[in-house]
Amino acid sequence: MNKFSKKKEILALTGVILLLLGLNFFQDKVKNFFYKISEPFQETFFKTGKDIAGFFETISNLKNLEKENQDLKIENQELKSQIVTLKEKELENQILKQALDLNLQKDFKFLLSYVASRDLIQESVLINKGKLDGISEGMAVITFQKVLVGKIEKAYDNFSRVLLITDKNSSFACKIQSEDTSGVIKGGGNLEIFFDLIPQNAKIQTGQEVITTNREGVFPKGLLVGEIESIEKSDLQPYQRAKIKPAFEFKNLDALFVILDY
């Protein structure tokens, strides 16, 4: 390569470096622009991929379908009887609250959004709502079944990045449903989460559900995180630790709700 073309290249490279440095001041706008133009393509790619993945999963699960169907029927019957009991208690609760003149907790104020893309390296997703829709950093993100998915890490004009609870940088207080046993949920990466700092004398078992508390004001209380999959207990450690199966499935994340107010 002759000296002249080498000089031209170095000049071009300097130009690119300066452009990138300049673009950093408008980073949010630049990213927002690219997300906007790529959104239709990502939606198409994702839906196609989901259909194909679903097809292969169905084939591999065929032999388990019958057993799963039986188990689900039994679980359905149990849940139906629980609903009846809970409805009676709800009625009783309403009467008691009226009697004591308590203020009812106000419902969440939601904003519906859809997943636009997944992050390349971090455990996060991009949703199609941003600052212009009233979203700001730190807001909780859930599914329509009130399952906790994560929180808004970064809000652009029309899009927002949601840091999943499985990310290594994610941690928040939680407890076992219907019990006083509390601890800390920590993201383990690779779509895993762990329930840590559980007192040694706490009696926990697999299948128990873990929900959020509002101790640090990070997430509203009562959101479902997941269920205990396995327990790590050692007399040499001051605390117990459990692996949690997240209540959401990463590949099924589509419609998400951002909690604007609670």
Added chain:
Amino acid sequence: MILFQTSFLANFKIFGQVPNLILIFLFLAIFLNLSSSEIPWEAVFAGFFIDIFSSFSLGTSVTILFLESLFAKRILKNFKEPSLFILLPFFLGFQLVFYYSFSILYHFIGNSPLLRFDNAFLFQIISNSIFAILGFYPLKMLKQRFFIERHVESF
């Protein structure tokens, strides 16, 4: 390619990972010397789009990939004919530098935990390597065909 990776391939995650197509293609472009320029422009473009579709600041991936590619180009000048036996260890080193650079950077800036060499990371490295091998021969053939056609034209 990046849209395909973040949307289509996201449905096929194993251990939470998918092959990093951008990194694979960039490496093959450097390895097969698809561009005659001394400056790895392909690293600038690849890094730019990685930064756009991740939570990193603009320029982070560009810088890391640019320096890595520059270094790789210098070393690869010593090899006349790129072969699979050179590709695998070279790509392994390329990947480790790429992933650990981010891990170390964000460990010191954001107090993020350092990257662990666990099953998921191992799967990422292996799947990237498999796709690199699959892409190596077609790209090499394409390059040779393009090289021959250009030679014929100039003749």
